[in-house]
Amino acid sequence: MAETQEASVGYMGEAWLGNPTTLYELNQVKSFPIPGKGQRDQAETTHLKSPNWRREYVSTFHADSDFDVVLNSRPLSTTDTLLDTAAGDDVVRPMKLVIPENGVPVAQVDLTVRCLNYERGEVNIDGVMEATATFRVVTIGAIVPYVAPGG
Structure with missing residues (x-):
């Protein structure tokens, strides 16, 4: 198959979060x-007869993978309330991130997450208030073709 790698923008990308099980x-x-x-930790297993004078390792645990979702802040909206609730509990929630190509959803990542923090942003004289939700990956699948909600 021919390579079709071309630059694109994130227009029409989506982030869905479980409320707590139904995606919103x-x-x-x-x-x-x-x-x-997340990166895999490595434990060294080098010994006196390690081949070719090279250190040896065995893979152990995945390191935590955290990421932020940035959005326009609107206190008391449904999105704001959901994120505030998620940050206040320890519930593992499903999440779906939709990846677009030239404004068309083409791929998605299905994962489960814990919301570690939710910052509603800063009120200032001439700027847009931005909120930031920080999530920690619990489980994650591969990037797969996009499936529309209910599809």
């Missing part, structure tokens, strides 16, 4: 990274 689309999302599984 977070409104006014401005940005989010595409999270990964």
